[in-house]
Structure formats: structure tokens, C-alpha cells
Amino acid sequence: MKIHVNYKCLNSRFVHLQEHLLDILDKVAIDDILVVLSVANACGKMCDGLAAKCTEMIVKSDADIITLEKALPQPVVKRIVDKRRQLGLNMPENFNFLDKHVNRIHRALDSDDVELVRLLLKEGHTTLDDAYALHYAVAYCDVKTTTELLDLGLAV
Structure with a gap:
């Protein structure tokens, strides 16, 4: 009761x-x-x-x-x-869901793997800017990852 x-x-x-x-x-x-x-x-x-x-x-x-x-x-x-x-x-x-290259970059950022991001960008399928990677990093990643991404010097 x-x-x-x-x-x-x-x-x-x-x-x-x-x-x-x-x-x-x-x-x-x-x-x-x-x-x-x-x-x-x-x-x-x-x-x-x-x-x-x-x-x-x-x-x-x-x-x-x-x-x-x-x-x-x-x-x-x-x-x-x-x-x-x-x-x-x-x-x-x-x-137009994000293409597979942009998704891969975002997943690499989700796992804080900036080196993988650099390698994916070297493949040449997309750029840091086309993937809105800096925006994504600021919104969803920790400060260290965002700083490392900026240190790559690949943003226009």
C-alpha cells in the first residue's frame, strides 16, 4: 500500500x-x-x-x-x-548527410586523434575548412584537441 x-x-x-x-x-x-x-x-x-x-x-x-x-x-x-x-x-x-571524408575527420576529432585528422587531410579529399573541423572541434572537443588542430596551421 x-x-x-x-x-x-x-x-x-x-x-x-x-x-x-x-x-x-x-x-x-x-x-x-x-x-x-x-x-x-x-x-x-x-x-x-x-x-x-x-x-x-x-x-x-x-x-x-x-x-x-x-x-x-x-x-x-x-x-x-x-x-x-x-x-x-x-x-x-x-x-545531404556529410560525406564519408568529413565524417571520418569528425570521428577522428571525437577520439582526440589530431594526427589521424592530419593524415585524412593529406589524402586531399577535403580540407579543414570544408569539413568545418575547427567549428566542430570548438563545439564538441576539449581545448587541447582544438589547440592541436589549430597548431596544424591548415585552416585558411
Whole structure:
């Protein structure tokens, strides 16, 4: 009986928190909405309304594919990209997923392997600038990796 009462109390508080989040969501930055959507997605059915509202806002936002992939599970990213496509929201980076060379550079940066980045750039398929590698490093890598990337001296 006591567990049942505790569950009802927790559930009631959770519903109030969800309602509060729905009320203030319009005032929240997209980066924070990504976090809310990630949590709402993890909660499952209990947060369907919150997840739907967050998804709707992100679909209409200018959040790029890399940001979405870093913050959300792949099925959620796919739903957002598909919805953007249905609505005719032309966001080129969402439809032309980054080519394999750029993805390799980003993965090397994710593993803090600046030497691998240098080798990939030497292959000549893309440049540091074309891969937006400095932007990526600043946004997603630690300071040491970004500094090492700058020290390569390959940015224009």
C-alpha cells in the first residue's frame, strides 16, 4: 500500500513538472530543448506530449544535423529529418548527410586523434575548412584537441 501511495505521489509531481515544462518551452533555447527531448524520449509514453512539443519545435528550428546527432538518439533524429522533409523545410545539411571524408575527420576529432585528422587531410579529399573541423572541434572537443588542430596551421 505504501509503495502504491509513493508511486501516485511521484507520478503526480512528474505530471506537474511536465506541465510546467510545456508552459515554458517557448522561452527555452533550442540547445536546452534538445536536452528536454532527450529526457522525454528516455521516459517513454509518460512524456509523449512533451516529446511531441519538443520535436515540433526542433523541426522548425535551424538546428543542424551534427547538433541533432550529438544530442539525440538516431531514431529521434530520423523522425526530425523526415518531418522537415515532409514540411519542405530545405535544410541542405540535413538532406545531404556529410560525406564519408568529413565524417571520418569528425570521428577522428571525437577520439582526440589530431594526427589521424592530419593524415585524412593529406589524402586531399577535403580540407579543414570544408569539413568545418575547427567549428566542430570548438563545439564538441576539449581545448587541447582544438589547440592541436589549430597548431596544424591548415585552416585558411
